[in-house]
Amino acid sequence: MKFFKKHIGELVLEKLDKAVEACLAVAFFSPSDRMLNLLVGIKKLRLVISEEFTINNPYKLEKLRTAALRSIPPDCDNGKLHAKVLILKLRDGSYWALLGSANLTQQGMFSNQEACVVVESNDAADATIVLEIRGWFDSLFQSAQVPNLDEAKLIFDSQAQYVLVPKPPLKAVPDIHYWALKATSGSTGKSHWPMFLAESVIAVGWNDLSLDPSKVTDAQLRAAIRGTYRNYSAREADVAAAQISKFVNLKVSDIVLLCRGYTSNQKKDVHIHGVARVIGPFRVRRGSKRNGNSSTPQ
Amino acid sequence: MIQKIDLDLPKDQVADALRKQALRRTIHSLKKSDFDRLATNLKEFGVHIQV
Numbered sequence: 001m002k003f004f005k006k007h008i009g010e011l012v013l014e015k016l017d018k019a020v021e022a023c024l025a026v027a028f029f030s031p032s033d034r035m036l037n038l039l040v041g042i043k044k045l046r047l048v049i050s051e052e053f054t055i056n057n058p059y060k061l062e063k064l065r066t067a068a069l070r071s072i073p074p075d076c077d078n079g080k081l082h083a084k085v086l087i088l089k090l091r092d093g094s095y096w097a098l099l100g101s102a103n104l105t106q107q108g109m110f111s112n113q114e115a116c117v118v119v120e121s122n123d124a125a126d127a128t129i130v131l132e133i134r135g136w137f138d139s140l141f142q143s144a145q146v147p148n149l150d151e152a153k154l155i156f157d158s159q160a161q162y163v164l165v166p167k168p169p170l171k172a173v174p175d176i177h178y179w180a181l182k183a184t185s186g187s188t189g190k191s192h193w194p195m196f197l198a199e200s201v202i203a204v205g206w207n208d209l210s211l212d213p214s215k216v217t218d219a220q221l222r223a224a225i226r227g228t229y230r231n232y233s234a235r236e237a238d239v240a241a242a243q244i245s246k247f248v249n250l251k252v253s254d255i256v257l258l259c260r261g262y263t264s265n266q267k268k269d270v271h272i273h274g275v276a277r278v279i280g281p282f283r284v285r286r287g288s289k290r291n292g293n294s295s296t297p298q
Numbered sequence: 299m300i301q302k303i304d305l306d307l308p309k310d311q312v313a314d315a316l317r318k319q320a321l322r323r324t325i326h327s328l329k330k331s332d333f334d335r336l337a338t339n340l341k342e343f344g345v346h347i348q349v
Contacts, residue, residue, distance in 0.1 A: 030343060032308075055344045106343060111306040156344070178328040180321060200300055204324050243324045255333065255349060257316075258300070262309050264320040269306035272340070276300045277349040 001126055002118045008102050009109030011118075012086065013038065015096055020044065021089035023137045027082050028103035030057040035109065039064060044089075046137075048144050050074065050081040051152075055105075058152035070144030078143065084108070084116075087130075087137055095121040095130050111269060177254045179246075182261040183273050193258065193273045202256055202276050203285075204247045206240060212284045214248045221245065247282070254278045301349045307339060315339055 004011060009032075016022070016038040024039075025048040031039065039045060045067035049056050052074060061069060072081040086098040100116025102108040119126035119133070181202060183193040196202055208228050213221050218241060225237040225244075232240065250256070258273040313319050315335035316328060337347045 057342060057344065060342070106308075107306065110308075176330075178330055178333040180316060180318075180326040180328055182321065182324050186322070186324070197300060197302060202300070239323065246325045246327070257328065257333065257336065259312070259321070261321045261323075262312065263322065264313075266309050268309065270309050270312040270321075272303045272305050272307055272312075272336075274301050274303045275347055275349050279299055 001123075001129075004098075004100075004116045004118060005114065008098075008100075008114055008116055009035070012098065012109060015088050015090070015098075016042070018090050019088040019096075020091055022046070023085075023087040023134070023141070024048070024104060025081065025083050025085045025137055025140055026050075026104040027080075027084065028052070028055050028105050028108070030055065030060060030105045032106050032109065035104070036060055036063060039067070042067075046070070046141055048072065048081065048137075048140055049147075051147065053152040053155040056152070056156075058147075058149045058156050061147070061152070062149055068141075069147055069149075070141055071147035072140075072144050081140075083140075085133065085137065087134060092122075095134065097130055097133050099133070175251075177251065178257070179250065179254060180257040180259060181247075181276075183258045184260050186261070191260075196258065196273070196276075202258065202278075204244060206244060213244045214282050214284070218245060250278050250282065252278050252280065299349055301347065303340065303345050305340070305343055305345060307343075311339055312336065 013035060016035065019042055021044040022039065022042045023046045027050040029047070029049045040063055043066060045064060047061075047064065047067050048070045049061075049072075051071040074080040084100060084103055086104070088096045090096055097119050098116050099119070100114060102112070102114040102116055108114060119130050121127050121130040181204075183196060184191045185205060192203060206225070206229075209224055210228070211220070211224050216224070221244060222237050222241045225240050226232060226234070229237070229240070254277070256276045256278065258276060260271045260273075262268075262270045315338075316332045318326060318332075340347065
């Protein structure tokens, strides 16, 4: 038996690539495209999932055309399915099983803090428990039912995992613009996302400026930036002025993606905080230690 | 109005969707098609944009 807390997704990808049979029992199923393609390539696949189709993706399940799919309702007499078990028969005839906390989702495999153990039939110490796990899966599979993917799609399409307050009625909106806004300070790395959520605003920094950027010309704004941030080069001041101007000129109904920034050679995932719709005008907020002076009510 | 998502996406997936290999400045203009691609990716993780 081996314990894994990191690189679980990579390990599963490696083993799926060598699998000729697979038995999976997971509460949540929404794997990455690469993992899904490997599952599609396994000729003998049995999959049991929880019938929670606000999260479980029926469109991905549908791609497993040759798989035997089963599901267990949350109100099942034996309890809802909460297990995360992968049993693979490898090309050499041995069995490899992963048990732990990781669901077969992008987050479970690659992002979350998970803890799993691996047991293998070709390890004499694990052989008995591998047999027990296979027997457990067979019983589970027999007790489960065939999911109705058409109904699952209706549920998946109509219900979001994250619920938002209803959108207000909009008047005629001639032109919606789309934006991406970093919610993290470039200089300090501090995240402003908690403030955005708590106050239902989005904001940018440069909070030492003493003027209202919505009431001055571009030239006046550039001059103010250079006077306030004396370490800025002329180009940096121009860039800052352009950024502030874009933010000031956000229009009601514009859509803003709120996320962390990233670089071209970055390997780490990008965190998507949320999405905002602008519902009020720009305003200056002075005296805040938490954020810049430019905020847009949402 | 803010919809909370709180989800990590692979960087290449985000960069490809937004057609931006880096996101370093504070605010970036997006095309609707770029945003829609990202929304499609989010939907695969069970997140439906509702703003």
